[in-house]
Amino acid sequence: MSATAVHSLWTTAAVEPLNKIPAPHIEYTQLSPVLIVIGAAIISVLVEAFVPRKGRYVAQVFLSVLALAAAFAAVVALAAGGYGTTKAQIAAMGAIAVDGPALFLQGTILLASIVAIFTFAERRLDPADHGHKVDSFAAEAAAVPGSEQERAAVKAGFTTTEVFPLALFAIAGMLVFPAANDLLTLFVALEVFSLPLYLLCAVARRKRLMSQEAAVKYFLLGAFSSAFLLFGIALLYGYAGSVSYATIARVVDGAVVSVDPALADTMGNDVLLLIGFAMVLTGLLFKVGAVPFHMWTPDVYQGAPTPVTGFMAAATKVAAFGALLRLLYVVLPGLTWDWRPVMWGVAIVTMLGGAIVAITQTDIKRLLAYSSIAHAGFLLAGVIAATPSGISSVLFYLGAYSFVTIGAFAVVTLVRDAGGEATHLSKWAGLGRRSPLVAAVFAVFLLAFAGIPLTSGFSGKFAVFKAAADGGAGALVVVGVLSSAIAAFFYIRVIVLMFFSEPKADGPTVAVPSALTTLTITAGVVVTLVLGLAPQPFLDLANQASVFVR
């Protein structure tokens, strides 16, 4: 062997291979909503580190609201620029889709997040502690409940302003989730929004043991389900040799004819496709809280701080349904005949299960949790339609539902007794006599949940069921209407309890909120009524936004 050949065994020419790596091309304009929120989240961590404790609350609230408003403006600008319709495209080297459904859902998530952040920032519900205003979050989340350290933190007036950066990171993940255009981005976005939510669940000021318990349950079950999602992604990767949605869709359709003989066992093997797809679906259905993957919902909704519950219930559902729609409509149209029966079953048990179990609940937050399960079932009925009107009806329903949910949980934070929020239903008896306005507002939200005409709930349900019926799922609509009737029973029961029973002597009081929570609740009522009375412009918007880019 020559000297140079031996030498080349342990050396290599340095310059040439480096030149061959092309720099990725990133479309910063199209990705600006996500980038703004992530940037704000990072600045918000720096605020947490460097701004003195006194100024943090104001700085964090201001920064969060500003960033979310700016991101929403960016979404509107992109939509106005035609990225939702004619200029829909795939950005960031195939990782993120910029199209109608993505922009519509991102806008919904951002608006819902802004009003949810207002409830995070509310500091007038609890009386001041040692002369310091307090919010819904623990003085020091790391301190053991009831310990000397906790008392010292309360006395010093600490607050967990870390909730704002955590919420911003979660929102950033949620913005990417419905726009993810490959399975890796889907998984990373899922974790980016889940991990901050696990922490947010654990930081309640009152009932801290319950809050920590909710966090541990949510975390263990969430991690379990995301492991399923990841293994499903691995199997789909084995099936198609790529994690890009478009490539997988092509392999499913059989458009890739030349299969390497060495890969005959894996490439295009339907066993991998079906098992992998079932596991990915499990992960997504867990996030939307569909039966039989709903067991975490009531406990987490009950234990988490109520502002976090409202945020999570609305925004997670929007993001997860967006991802589910994209997966079913972009990746697996070739498998519609396989996934439809499965989703039929899931939708039926979700609608009936949520509605029936909700009847037995005695805690208002658990009741709303089961109601959210039932609503996941109604949304699944729209997903199953597998028609363009199915997509637009689900988009509309998500927009309507998220504001009702955040508003309803904001009202729950107002009804308080000595132990904090009075969530037991018996304590809500006679609330309508004591504070008619709050009870009336809550009644509006409950009627919207029930789907009574002239509220957004009715327009949403009508759109979803109509799409399902047109898509050939008539039986599903019958089940949906039946479970709506069951659900109406317990919503109306709460209204009857509030208005037609005698208030108890030791009943809860209704706290007078600051402008922040008032704004949230007002936004909820306004959206509920506007979408109920004049839904057509918004239905048209959802219609325009209902085409996925491939």
Add this chain to the structure above:
Amino acid sequence: MNPVNYLYLAALLFTIGAAGVLIRRNAIVVFMCVELMLNACNLAFVTFSRMHGNLDGQIIAFFTMVVAAAEVVVGLAIIVSVFRARHSASVDDASLMKL
């Protein structure tokens, strides 16, 4: 060796992890079982990557490791705070909220 054998191993590890999550009662052990499931996914990714002759799977394995590390940070923080409050990390003891 036939790379398909590594897929069987990955499926086996995943099943062991999933069974562990369902059977074990200590939150830390449950969490370790979840990590085992994630590592089984990594093995599957790397094996498929070898079989397909592209690098996507190996890159994804790196992402999974980072995500798993972040999950450890969050998970241990929550589990330790629960342990300090209750002096128990058993998932059966966490039963304040029931139907």
